Amino acid sequence: MDRGTVLVVGAGPAGLFASRKIAAAGYRVIILNRDIKPGGLAEYGIYPQKFHMKGGLRKQFFKFLEMPNLSYFGNTPVLGHGSLTLGDLRQWNPSAIVFAVGAQGTKTLGLPGEEGKGLYSAKDFVFHYNQLPPFASMDFSIGRRVAIVGMGNVMVDIARWLLEDMPGERPEEVAVIARRGPFEAKFDKKEFDYVEMHLDRGSFSEELRRVQERVQGCGQDISKLAESTFPWLDQPLAQIAPGKLSFRFLTSPSAVLLDEAGRINRLRVTENDLVLKGDTTAARATDQTAELEFDTLIYAIGDIVDPALGLPCDKKGYYITNPDESRHEGAAYEVFDPQTGKVLAGEFVVGWARKASDGLVGKARFDAEQGCDHILKYLETAPSRIAPSLEDITRGFSRRGTRAVDKGEIKLLARTEEAEAKAHNLPAIKFPTNEQMLAAIEKEKSASGSSKSGSAAA
Ligand SMILES: Cc1cc2nc3c(=O)[nH]c(=O)nc-3n(C[C@H](O)[C@H](O)[C@H](O)COP(=O)(O)OP(=O)(O)OC[C@H]3O[C@@H](n4cnc5c(N)ncnc54)[C@H](O)[C@@H]3O)c2cc1C
Structure with a gap:
């Protein structure tokens, strides 16, 4: 029938x-x-x-x-x-x-300058290195300093590709730009294991000191971070690999600044406070801004x-x-x-x-x-x-x-x-x-x- x-x-x-x-x-x-x-x-x-x-x-x-x-x-x-x-x-x-x-569909932040060269969505970039037509043959040129916006497993995959497996010249630094703090990292430990040897411990400690006071207001104790989202901090560094991975917490991009060729050369960011919102936390923008040097930016903020x-x-x-x-x-x-x-x-x-x-x-x-x-x-x-x-x-x-x-x-x-x-x-x-x-x-x-x-x- x-x-x-x-x-x-x-x-x-x-x-x-x-x-x-x-x-x-x-x-x-x-x-x-x-x-x-x-x-x-x-x-x-x-x-x-x-x-x-x-x-x-x-x-x-x-x-x-x-x-x-x-x-x-x-x-x-x-x-x-x-x-x-x-x-x-x-x-x-x-x-x-x-x-x-x-x-x-592609999610972006709708920033001024977003139409510039050197800005990619994680989905498109991942399609590119996984050889999906037409992305496989498109230009995804990567510079020396790459910002990845987002702090989940897709960010880790991309950092891994850039620092470990990408053919040709790899970036000197991959910086993770995160709206909230280190306790809100969303990646799995087993995935981060693949890139942990790139984590620049010196600049990471400095970054933790920079945001320490701001996360304390939400009852988060930086000295306990190893018990939470960054267990590697309690372990001796197995090896150091070339190519640095860094984090910038409590930071939201607000504008992309372009060079004469129309490629990103700086990212203007807003510093955030961390506030409690019910039983979770949220980022709240302050009036403090900064400009960070990047020549490539990848959005890994979901689709x-x-x-x-x-x-x-x-x-x-x-x-x-x-x-x-x-x-x-x-x-x-x-x-x-x-x-x-x-x-x-x-x-x-x-x-x-x-x-x-x-x-x-x-x-x-x-x-x-x-x-x-x-x-x-x-x-x-x-x-x-x-x-x-x-x-x-x-x-x-x-x-x-x-x-x-x-x-x-x-x-x-x-x-x-x-x-x-x-x-x-x-x-x-x-x-x-x-x-x-x-x-x-x-x-x-x-x-x-x-x-x-x-x-x-x-
Ligand atoms: C970077 C990345 C890494 C991941 N790594 C892992 C991992 O290690 N382990 C794991 O378990 N999960 C992983 N995932 C998650 C996993 O890939 C998803 O959970 C799963 O693929 C979602 O399945 P889906 O079928 O809903 O969508 P998709 O996998 O996106 O499939 C959609 C399908 O629809 C087709 N399609 C799209 N538009 C049209 C259209 N208009 N007409 C006809 N066909 C169309 C596409 O060709 C595609 O075949 C990862 C995801 C990403 C983005």
Whole structure:
């Protein structure tokens, strides 16, 4: 019996775990993914050297794609501007659409001078070093003094890349700019272990002395910092590595100053006080300012969703979900249109698309699977629809000039990349452009005698 077709937009961890669960319940699932390859940030965000974790997830995801009632189309962004639109998807008349597109919007601080050169969002920079097209081929030039705004695990990944693994000349100093104090550091110990040998203990102690009085007002005792967020302070330094990592606490950027070439050369900052706000702390700006010398700045302050997808968005950068959460459990997954005051029936958000930059893969999986409990309940009583045929869908791709990559082709690509890595004696290799990936697929197909190109046998 045809139980209906569900479109899943996005093949990161949330989209893939959701697809598996919906397909396992007997529905036909069609995944549309912006990137050629599945995996989202598991492929293009997680630190490149975490080969074991990335390989494990990849293997798991490829297994999901084997499900016979699950189709995959990579290289099919749903965005408008000449690509597929939300309208196309709705016209196909699926039983439900699950948006698992992650948080693709860019959050900035809206500072004067932010349009200058040498300023990057963490997401774009991470995409660049993880080889996601087109970011892989874009210029992300790094200077000698880099400021990273933010104090979470993404900051640590970026500092690690800049100080430990970036090819070419590495910066002399990476400075973490944090709105609040050292007790509010949000990174995990095991992640910071990778960069701890760069922490300049002398300037760190000086910085602690500088902010000591200001954090004391919130009951924080700097002499106890090692028992809290910086356990390394109690341990002897194992080794000192070139490239200095420093921190500047209680500091908020207020303007970016540019040189004649239009590149950042200084950052104007406001000094903050730390104040209690309920059971947490908050930064409160003072009238003190300073100018710090930097030639590169990276925002690692979390992301927002991309409004270009066409779903209703709020001012904070979230897709709007049913505010009536008290009425039923799954409301938080239902897309809501504030203009009509109604839920968009059969449309759901899961993972980072629902809660931007929220947690690790395990959390995105949990969110998607919990959302699916609700989606499956909806499907049981949803009005029956005529399922879109793969022909309709591929016709939609051709109309938009989209070269969709199906799951058979994804396998060929993976095989080619593995062979390339082996030939170069490297743990992994990725093609940095879509053109190279498509050419590799075609080459592999002609070698195996298949002439199929972007076929409907997805
Ligand atoms: C720098 C960084 C490092 C991280 N490191 C770790 C780690 O070490 N361990 C860990 O467990 N977690 C880590 N995470 C968190 C983890 O990556 C996320 O929890 C998880 O990837 C979120 O999954 P998602 O599917 O919601 O979104 P994403 O992974 O962002 O997936 C979104 C998918 O949607 C697709 N898409 C986007 N827009 C469109 C569109 N318009 N049309 C069609 N498709 C679209 C994208 O191509 C992508 O495939 C890290 C995150 C970052 C940013």
